[in-house]
Amino acid sequence: MGRLAPRPLLLALVWLALCGGRVVRVPTGSLVRVVGTELVIPCNVSDYDGPSEQNFDWSFSSSGTGFVELASTWEVGFPAQLYRERLQRGEIALRRTANDAVELHIKNVQPSDQGHYKCSTPSTDATVQGNYEDTVQVKVLADALRVGAGPPPAPDLSLRLGEPFELRCAASTASPLHTHLALLWELRRGAARRSVLGLSHDGRFRPGPGYEQRYRAGDVRLDTVGGDGYRLSVARALASDQGSYRCVVSEWIGEQGGWQEIQEKAVEVATVLIQPTVLRAAVARSMSVAEGKELDLTCNITTDRADDVRPEVTWYFSRTPDGTLPGSLMLARLDRDSLVQSSPHVALSHVDARSYHLLVRDVSKENSGYYFCHVALWAPGHNRSWHKVAEARSAPASVDVTRLEPDYQVYLNASKVPEFSDDLTELECRIVDMKSSEASVRFTVSWYYRVNRRSDDAVASELLAVMNGDWTLKYGDRSKQRAQDGDFIFSKEHTDTFSFRIQRTTEEDRGNYYCVVSAWTKQRNDSWVKSKDVFSKPVNIFWASEDSVLVVKARQPKPFFAAGNTFEMTCKVSSKNIKSPRYSVLITAEKPVGDLTSPNETKYIISLDQDSVVKLENWTDASRVDGVVLEKVQEDEFRYRMYQTQVSDAGLYRCMVTAWSPVRGSLWREAATSLSNPIEIDFQTAGPIFNASVHSDTPSVIRGDLIRLFCIITVEGALDPDDMAFDVSWFAVHSFGLDKAPVLLSSLDRKGIVTTAERDWKSELSLERVSVLEFLLQVHGSEDQDFGNYYCSVTPWVKSPTGSWQKEAEIYSKPIFVTVKMDVLNAFKYPLLIGVGLSTVIGLLSCLIGWDLALSLLCMSSPERGHVYQHMALLPTALSGRTITNTKETSNLPAV
DSSP states (O other): OOOOOOHHHHHHHHHHHHHOSBEEEOOSSEEEEETTSOEEEEEEEESOOSOSSOOOEEEEESSSSSOEEEEESSOTTOSOHHHHHHHHHTSEEEEEEETTEEEEEESSOOGGGOEEEEEEOOOOSSSOOBOSEEEEEEEEEOOOEEEEEOSSOOSEEEEETTOOEEEEEEEEEOOSSOEEEEEEEEEEETTEEEEEEEEOTTSOEEEOTTOHHHHHTTSEEEEEETTTEEEEEESSOOGGGOEEEEEEEEEEEEETTEEEEEEEEEEEEEEEEEEOOOEEEEOOSEEEEETTSOEEEEEEEEESOOSSOEEEEEEEEESSTTOOTTTSEEEEEEOTTOOEEEOTTEEEEEEETTEEEEEEOSOOGGGOEEEEEEEEEEEEOGGGOEEEEEEEEOOOEEEEEEOOOOOOEEEEEEEEOOSSTTOOEEEEEEEESOOOOOTTEEEEEEEEEEOOOSSOOOOOOEEEEEEOTTSOEEEOTTTHHHHHTTSEEEEEEETTEEEEEESSOOGGGOEEEEEEEEEEEEOTTSOEEEEEEEEOOOEEEOOOOOOOEEEEEEEOSOOOOOTTSOEEEEEEEEEESOSSOEEEEEEEEEEEOOSSSOSEEEEEEEEEOTTOOEEEOSOOOGGGTTSEEEEEEETTEEEEEEOSOOGGGOEEEEEEEEEEEEETTTEEEEEEEEEOOOEEEOOOOOOOEEEEEEEOSOSEEETTSOEEEEEEEEEESOOOGGGEEEEEEEEEEOSSSSOSOOEEEEEEOTTOOEEEOOOSSSOEEEEEEOSSSEEEEEEESOOGGGOEEEEEEEEEEEEOTTSOEEEOOOEEOOOEEEEEEOOHHHHHHHHHHHHHHHHHHHHHHHHHHHHHHHHHHHHHHOSOHHHHHHHHHHHHHHHTTOOOOOOOOOOOOOOO
């Protein structure tokens, strides 16, 4: 058993159960109001049932008994006749502040409104619990507050900035209850009002916004004078103090544990006018001064103040006449304590009480501009503080600093003029007739280019390079890349000479060039400022451009020769309009080709460059590596020799010559290329004629079978088998047509060496010579990819009477198409077996599902369910192939 709860806890729970329910509340204690003010009594209800929005009834009793209906939120005819007229005029009103709260408002409270006010709510609860009404007492006091402007009356005060002023207000009360007074001074400017300084009901001073600093400094104060006087004191009047002042007095009483304002009155005290201080500043309008001299300016001040104000003078400099203070440069300042702050070379002096001099030493051109002075007057305030009472700015004075520019001329000369493309161009820009050579002046140069035009159309100049006053060189868009490559060179040869070199002049460089020499003057801060530009006359760079001409003539000294002899060809070169040419030579051979794709081809055999370096190009005859020679006979003549010529060397031979011009020393530029006339090698022989054909007993096979292809060579003419040999290659085009490139399958050279290409599928190739003129290609384990057109190429070799082997022209057989078919039985054998197996498994599963459903139906319909369960228990054994004899037994299984 658990312990009993303590007795006090049980009593509390019982009290909550009995006393819980609706609670109606009005302010506790009594409310005190003054005649003529507004009375507001709030009322709210909580812990109720029913709708969220509740209704309220108000009743009034002057003695606390016999309440009269006053107002209602839900019943129109609820108020008594006595109050209906005041309700219609709006003097009495109910304002709902929430669904469960309402306020009773009574304007212009009268002594007859003193009494007890009861707030009640109609019941919406399921059970009647709690309180449904609450009462509060209201006391109405007579108006005992007196407020007025203090003596002497001063409706208008006219002051100057910085002067002090005082305003007074009288306030008292004769209330029978214990009340406190609060006072606030307000300033009105137009329609806006702002609080100046106040004294709260609890005796605390509260400065208004913007007056906190002046209150803490003692410039704005509030004092009491006598028993009912209040004085506002301002030590130094500001422009913002102008306006109408009034005194606002409120009466407060302790109520419900706090303070409640019960009355407020205000009185207009005075209007304060602040007269601005007259202040003017003037500077001489314009003046001119020579560079290096002193600039002396005077700022004259005029004011109507003769008291203890102190001026603060600041000199400014601006490039424009309408310069503003934040954007102008401050040169010097003399503050109200006569302390001077100034820039280097600037001095500020106080000549008399109204004149201030600015002195700038050693002026330069950068000192040209507009100068003006700014003056501010400061008046002393409370606790050693200062207030600005006036400020003014003079009109800008224009100052022009004249400069003695250096006098000089510029002459441009072309020391080296190009005659051809890629020649050197050199221009010299020289300073002449220089009248002065001061150390504070330096010279830089800018180079420009302008294209030649036959018409009078204006052409813009393009900047090539510019040198700044710190000697840094910047390139233009036209010359930047070529200058980085070293093709454009800009330099300063002497103090008065600048040069521009074009290492490799092109036709695009033809045009007019001119230079601009700039004079730079050193400033006081060690910077350099450009003072003058002098242009040179343009220099025209031009040469007549003619097309380069290159002619190559080839000849054969021995026009008739037989196979095995030496072939010789000479090439003679002539050129025009090419500067100092050197030649490179390439020997080409155009030979007839018997393949299926192109009728002929051009092969590069051997070359010789402009430095006489020989290189074998596509000479692939390993047995004749030294069989070709190319040599330079003269500067413009070259000789080509080919030893032990073969029949396969037949074709058209040419010399391809390229002329090169020197560029920047060891570099060369291609000037022109030309091809010579052809020299033909044609062997007139009555030797044997070879033909090739392809035969196959298996042009159509099943995948995996052997493909046998024979390349059969026939010979027309008597020839001993020992005097001939063959290079045989097999090709295939794996498509129905011949629209693809042939693929090399296997080759067998005349020495019996077999080479087989690699393939991406599994079938294998073999190539063998089965007789003197028959070569057999076999494809083992053929695949689908092995279909297509097959053909062979044969290169015969014939032994000459001298014992050397001569290579004959390559011959090609016609293609034969090979088809690889699919084995239908093997292709469908495994899918059929898989399908039969899946059908058997699905049938067995269907039988098992049917048996299970039959047993379920039998179990649901048979009255002897125990017997059925017995059969279900024997089902797994029956399915496993065993034979079980059922005996009559009594089943204890529960009914289904």
